[in-house]
Each structure stands twice: as C-alpha cells, then as structure tokens.
Amino acid sequence: MNISYRWLKELAPTINETPQEIADRLAMLGAPVDEVIDIGASIGDVVIARTVSVERHPNADRLSLCQVDAGGEILQVVCGAPNVRANAYYPFAPVGSSLPGGVQIKKAKIRGSESQGMLCSARELNLGRDHDGILELHGDFTLGQQFIEAVGLNDARIVVDVTPNRGDLLSHWGVAREVAPGGQSDLRLKFGAELPAPEQTTGTGKAARISIRIDDPDLCRRYIGVAIEGVKIGPSPEWLASRLRAIGSRPINNVVDATNFVLHELGQPLHAFDLDRIGKNEIIIRRAQVDEQITTLDGENRKLTAGMLVIADGDRASAIAGVMGGRDSEVTEATTNILLECALFEPKQIRKTRTAIGLSTDASYRFERGVDPDTMSVAVQRVIGLIIETAGGKVTGATDVYPNPMERTAVRVRPERVSKLLGKQFSATEIGSLLEPIGFAGKLDGKELVVDVPGHRVYDVAKEVDVIEEIARRYGYNNFDTALLPFRPSGVPDDVLSKLETSLRDMMVARGFMEARTTPFAPAEDGDVELMHPLSSAESKLRRSLLPGLLKRVEYNLYRGVRNVRLFEIGTAFAPGSDRPSETTRIAAVFTGLRTPPHWTGDSGNQDVWDLKGLVEDIAAALGIGTVQVEILGAGLGKDYIDAPAWAGEIFGFEALLPATGFAAERITYQAVPQFPAIEQDIALIVPEALSSELVERTIRQAAGIYLESVHAFDLYRGAGIPAGTRSIAYRLRFRASDRTLTDKDADEAVGKVLNRLNDEHGVERRG
C-alpha cells in the first residue's frame, strides 16, 4: 500500500512526525514499511511553464519549435512530443537543471535550432511510466513556480507492507487512524457536496431510471447505486492528479480518478458505469452464466464460470463483481450520465473469482481482505462531492440495497485472561484508552469488558484473543517485560533419529566427506511419487533414492575441475503410501579420486572398491547392522546418471536406510586385557579362484582350536609359480591362551589341523 505523506496529514492534521518517523512507528504497530521515497527530491529544479506558440521545426517533421514562458524571458524550446500545443501549461526543466537518473539539461542545438530547456513527460519526472507525450497540467498556475510546489508533489511516498488480516490499513484513512496521536478522533474529511439520503431498500431499489436487484445477498451484502447526470468528462484538476501520482497511480479522467481517489483515501472500491449504456435500465448482481463472456477494462476478453459473481445489466455481464469493470459500460469522454456503484462483496467470493481468472486489482485486493461496511455511505458522499466538484452534474437518484444488515456481536474480554496470556495486568480503563483511538468501544459488565468491534476490524477481530492481541499491539510489544522465567523442562523425549544422524555426520566428516544438501525433486525415472504442479517437467517427481541426485552433484564438481570429490547427504526418500507418501531417512555417499591429499612422497593412491567396502561396513556397524555382504552387480551403474569427463576416476557410492527408531550401540562390558603373550604364524595357501576367501577364513576358524584369537588375510598374489585358476592368499593366525604362554608346538599343532581341514574340505594346499 502506497501512502502519500501529505494526504495522510490532510486527513489527520495532528500528525507532525516526519515520513521516516511514521514509517518507524508503523513497523512497530505491525505494518513494516518497505521504503520511504522523497517524490520531489530529484525534480526540484522543474518549474511551471506555458507554451506561447508552437510551430513545426523547420528541419524535422516530428519536432516542434516552442516559445515557452517560464516566468522570465520567452525561451525557444525544441519538443518532440506529439501532444504539445500552444497555450498549455507543462512542467519545464530549464537549462542548468537536473532530472531523475542524473540527466543534466544544457543549452542545445537540435537540427539547427537552439533549445533552451525541456518540456517533460511523466516518465522523465519519475511520476509514472507514461511517455506518450509531455505532461499537460490542468488549472491555473503561476509561471516559473516550482513544479512540485505548484501541484503538491513536494511529498513523500511511504510503501507499507500490510499483512492479510489488516485490510483496514489499505487506505490513507486507516493508516491515519493508526498513527494519529489521538487516533480516529483526529481524523477530518472534507465533503464537497451533500448526498441526498439514499432510499434504503431490501433486495431491489431504484437509482433514477435504473432498477437494481441483488440475486445473491450472501455474496453481495449491500449495493449503493447513485445516478449522476450531466457530468462533463475531462482531465482531473492537478491537485487530484498529483495525489494519484504521489501514490504511483495514473490519472485517467475526472470521474474515474474520483473513484480511485476514494478507494485509496477510504479503502472503499467504487465503480462508475456509463448510465446510458446499461441495457434495459437494470443492474442485477448475480452469478455468471455458463459460457458467459466479458471484455474487461484492460481489453481482455474473459470467459466466466458459474461460480463467479457479476454485475449485469438487462442484457449481459457488465462487470466482474469486485474485480474489474467491463469495457461496454466504461466511462468515456462521450459519457454524460453515470451510475456509481458502492458495493460490499463477500471476501471469499472475490478471492475465488480473482484466483479463477488470474487477475488481482486494487478493488479485489481490498474486497478480499474485507471492506469496512460502516464507511460505505461516507465513501459515496465523498465521491459524489469530488465528481460534482471536478465534472459537474447533479445527483438524480440514489438507492441503497441492503437486504440483511450485518449483525455485530460484541466480544467479551476477561481482564484475568488478558493477564494470563500477556503476563501483565491491564485495568478496564487502560484497555479502553488503548483501544478507543482505533475505533473500539468497551463497557464494563461485571468484571468483564464488552467490546464493540468497529466495522473496519470485523473481519479480523471476533474472539477474545483477537482483542488481547490488539491490547498488546497498542500497548507496544517492546513495553512488556523480557524475562527468562522458571520453566519445566520438556516432557517430549528427544528424537532418536536426530542423534543417529548427528553421529553419522560426525563419522562421515571425520572420514573426509563433505555434507551436501540437495532438493528431493527428481526426474520421472527416479521417483514414484508425482508432484501435481512441478516447477519443471525435468523434476516432476520426488526421489526414491538419494544416490542419483548425489551423483549429479559429483558431475557438477567434476565439470568444475575438481577431481577429488567426497560428498554425503542425509535426507528423505519418498515412496507411495496409503493416505500420504511413506518416507524413509537415508544416508548416501559418493566419492572419487585420491585416498589422501597428494603428497610428495607419492604414497597416495586412488580410492577403490576396498575403501567403499570399509566405509559401508563401518556405516553398517553405526546403524546396528550386523554383517554386510558386498557384491558387484555390474560395472558402470552410475553411467546412467552421470556424464563424467574422460579424465575422471572411478566413482563409488552407497546408500543406506536409517532405522526410524534410531540406533545406539549397546553399553560395553569390560573384558580383561590379555595377561600372556600371543604367538603368530603365517600360512600362504593356494586358493582356487572359485573358492571365496570368506569360506577359507571360516574353515580356518573352525579348525584352529580354542587358542585362535584372530585370523586375517595379509597378502594376495597371482602370477609366476602359482597355477592358473588359483591365487595365493597369505593369512596370519594369532594364538593366545588366557592361562599360560603358548609355545611354538601349540601353534604348529593348530596350523597342522587347519591345513588338514583345508585340504580335506576344499583341496587347498599350502604354497610350497
């Protein structure tokens, strides 16, 4: 919401803060300000000038040679605007002045003619996008007077960010009520003309020759129609045009500008129809018919659906209710009679309609957030005054169709509930003095306070807690104590999965991995759960696994010249479920490149499948998975996912499910450390390729007797001296007894049994 500082002060003359001070205070009242713009700052040099004569430039068809009076001697100015004419007022940038964007005006020769300054367009003055021609000013002016002073643009624009619950702040009136020292009692509104009391009716009414009917009073609660005849459409006076420019709105003509002005002043959207273009002299507020169409003011042809509400005449829809008027009944330069609409629509209906047609307007924005039912007649009075002042004419009929006047329920507030929630006592008097300035009225009923909610807050304040928030807000959040009070510790047990995640993260980081966070959106082939409206068709599903996405990240790094990549992620994978998708938390890791950073001793090798197996076994242990079997399913699996550069090394990866219940290793029980020394023996075996080392090791364990403490393979050799189809694997066996020192003889005996068993069961021989 754009607020003009001068407009605000006009409504509330008691305001004497600067625009920035108002902005700061609004922020603390719940409406943060995005920016405060000094509108006149960059156009202070521009003055009022009048064209004395305009002739065609001798050397250019599209240029004009103007004699300009800016309060001193007559100046020759070359102007390229198509709309320049003699005897009109324009903003004029004299030689030596500067314009927005750092433009400096200098004496120039254009196509051989001297030009002593520039007549300006709205865009050149940063007052809008309009650059079709220069900005013609309407009214009487003092030549040479500062432009911003003359038209009232020595003003500031305060850009307020209004939360959805505060529709009342979408007007100058509402903001003034919030910030004026005395609240709404400080507010003043000048009425230009008296409104003949409209006839109050239910369901139908008549404004002059137009009859008005509400078919659906749930969606349109109230409709005030006023006929004004004999208006003369023309440009608005500069004071009015400037108000609209100050808030970034573009003036159109006096009638339309008057309705826009009142929308921004009082927050009530209004619409003016050309009275003579209302078919069959009737206005019907009804739902749209199937296949009904309308061309709206913006020139778009729009298809309507049965759920939408329209304002129709006897023939067809002439406006989309609360959103935008129709082109057929638009007020044009030829219009002489108008019908003014001041209506109250159901917020949800307007939201539904504007969402369906994809069009948000100043009007729909306000109706959606709730328009004050109490301001409607004031708004009508205000706009009639403005129209008669700027366009003439007179009111020839008015009707107020209000089938079911809105009921108000008072809100009961218990002072002890206020202190229970806010931690501070407020007396009824204190509450009254906080809330009355913004329109609430309260009276005591026993111990309780009965609060009447003003029309501008009925959409937001309906319950006791809503009033309590208003008390806190108006008292000032920062005026409450900020104390760390005693508390009871949480009764909710700590999430076990988070603990597991943390220990896995620590483990991966200790092993040199970097944590990635990727999005779970996946291409169709990598997911089973579909998004209804994905951001792109390339990411139309939710991932079933983390690994493909991580591999993509490896590719990203490889193509940035990083050869050593170690990434892991802990995240969610999705699978179809019953009422909603089922989720699993997973850990995945990918790596490629050197095992350790390169060293000048040359002893760092590339990571290989044994690094992967070790990592997987350690992660499995951390997840409480007993044994892990690693198998090669096929080479080049990752190639489906990744387009690695030729120089890239092999890429390894794994993914594991985290148990939903978390996992913590069991508490360890101390075992006595060995008292007697161990004895070791190495045996090299000729093992057929088809026989797994695991099986050999198992046989050794079975045959070696009770003193065997450990066995591990420490060497593997294929080649000269080893028969084809076999390999030599060397195992180191360590023996230890808990009650004595073993001798070589003990070890020899055990090894002998081992060799016999290996030979018997697998035909394995000791390497000669």
Added chain:
Amino acid sequence: MADITAQLTDIERKAREAIEKADSLDAIEAARVKYLGRKEGQLTGMMKQLAQLSAEEKPKAGAEINRVKNILTELLDARQADAEARAAALAPREDLTLPARHVWHGAKHPVTLVIDEICEVFRTLGFTRARGPEAETEWYNFTALNTPLDHPAADMHDTFYLSPGVLLRSHTSPVQIRTMQNFQPPIRVVIPGMCYRRDPFDASHAPAFEQLEGLVVDEGITFVDFKGTLAEFARRMFGSSTKTRFRPSFFPFTEPSAEVDVSCTICGGNGCSACKGTGWIEIMGSGMVHPNVFEHVNYDAEKYTGYAFGMGPARIAMLLYGIPDIRLLYDSDTRFLEQFSGQ
C-alpha cells in the same frame, strides 16, 4: 724384556701421533686396525712376542701391553666420538618445511552447523528435539493451524501438492500439531526440517529449504516468557550484547503474533548494508499459540498457554557466514563446502 719395553714405547708414541692425525672415521678405523687389529695390529703382534719371555717377565710385559692397549682404545674411542659428532653435524637434515602428510578434511553443511548450534542453545533452555513427516495432509499443514484454505493467508504458502489434500509441508508447523497430539505438556521442543514452496531458485529463494520450529506449551506461559526465552536465545546464539525487538505481525496460528528482530550481527546496530541501514535483522516469526490450534489437538485452551516460533537456518547461515546467494547452499560445490571444514 727391555727390548719389548722399548718397542712398546715406540708403538705407543707412533700410535698417539697417528690417532692425533686421523681426522676422518676412515683414518681412525685404519689406525685402529694398524695398532689394535686382531691380525695385523702392532700391539696384537707384541702379544705374540710374550711367548719368548720367561715366566717371570710374562705377566709384567702382558700388563704393560694391556696398559698401552687401554690407553690407545680410549684415545681411539674419544677420537671416533669426536669424528662422528663432526660428521653428524655435517650430515643433511630432514627438511621439515616440506608439506606434511594429511588426511582429507570433511565438513558439515553450513545449514547443519547453524541448526546444530540453534538446537544446542535451546537444549540449554530445556528444549528437546522433535521431527515429523515432510509429506503432509492439508489438515496438518493448514486447517489444524487455524488457516482456512480460502483465507488470503494461504497466499503466503504457494504449495507443492502431491494429490488433492496431500502436499509437501510448506512449514515445519504441522509438527507442532503432531507433537501435541502425541504428548502432554510441558512441551518444549525445537523441530528442524525441510519445507517446500513453489518458488523457483533465485538468489534468495529455494523450492526446498530448512526451517526450524519451536513450540512451548505449559500452564502459566505468558507473553513475557515468550519474549524472555527468545531474547535469551538471541544472546546465546548471536552474542551477549545482542538486542531483541518484537514487532506485531500476523500468522493464523499465533495470536498475538510477532516478528522478532535482532540487532544487526554485522554492524552491531549502527546500520550497514546487511541490515539495510536499520540496525535490525528479522530472524523469526512467532507468537502465542492461537486457542483454535489447541482446540484442534484437544488441549484445554483455558488451562494451557504457549508460544511458537519459526526461523530459517539457511537465511541465518547466509547472515553469519556472509553468503550472498542461497543457491550456493544447495549446489554442493566442494570448493564452497570445504570452507566450512573445522567449524
């Protein structure tokens, strides 16, 4: 005997001279061989001459030879120790300015670092950690949180739907509901987790991002507790001189609602580009739990009060580490991630 004595004196003199002159380990070894060597050594040769002596002379002469041998051995040893020391002093040393052998250094993600730090601060304030599903129903994501689906507040959540009524949660707040359904007060939890909104990636938006929710419910919790706890969090998280400011705001599931600003962590509140000159940085949305929310989980809203808050760890990470673009957090560029090693 006299002959032997004379020879011995001569050998001793010559040997002393030779040892004196020997200035290398090789020369010392040569002298040792020449005089004390087992085969050719001159002093060893003297021992062989003992056989020619009488039984009386033998012990005397033997003792004399041994005396000289001991002297020479001592001299040689001393000379050798000297030479070795000199040689050691001259030998090339290991150049320890060469690079060491390292292992790769891993790194936690900066957003994880921030989440862990926040959770740790809240742990010291009596909070536990909770979690909930990322795929949610409309009821948990909106309705139970007092957000009618046709209210303009729903504009703030441009949501990813999976099927009618089922969506990717647009905030972590549905876990408030699940926590209250499963447990009774006192509740003090923080809930970090992923959230999803239909915002394409740009410098300050991501379609998937982390949020950290907090919920406190108990008897006697007031607006003062709420302010006090969050101000204490801000001091423990951002530094003991951090100031806090509470501004009225609107969230359907809290009332009164507040935005929480902290004094700018970069300029300390004087105004800089990070705080757009205001001296304040908005870090969370918060408020007292709305009674309608309590009604949805069958809590007695007259008995219990509470507060809730939510913040964006990614945004806080960007602030704390000076990261200019949110996409850096989700690109997984190792040259970015490795900067957080050791944090």
